[in-house]
Amino acid sequence: MKTNQDWNRRMLEVLEKTYQYDAAMTEVLMPEVAKQYTTADEQNENYRDRLLLFKEDLEEEKA
Numbered sequence: 001m002k003t004n005q006d007w008n009r010r011m012l013e014v015l016e017k018t019y020q021y022d023a024a025m026t027e028v029l030m031p032e033v034a035k036q037y038t039t040a041d042e043q044n045e046n047y048r049d050r051l052l053l054f055k056e057d058l059e060e061e062k063a
Helices: 001-027 040-062
Strands: none
Touching: 001 040
């Protein structure tokens, strides 16, 4: 279990450092952005929200 928690913590660190870049890439990769259903900024916010949920789950798992 400790290995899994360490992996999740490291993954979270990477995601926190790269989420703006990743969300910007959705403009190229995601059809919703290409079709203008959502903007890159909206995807950035959605990604950040999912990241925060992942962080909360990780904190709950530690407890």
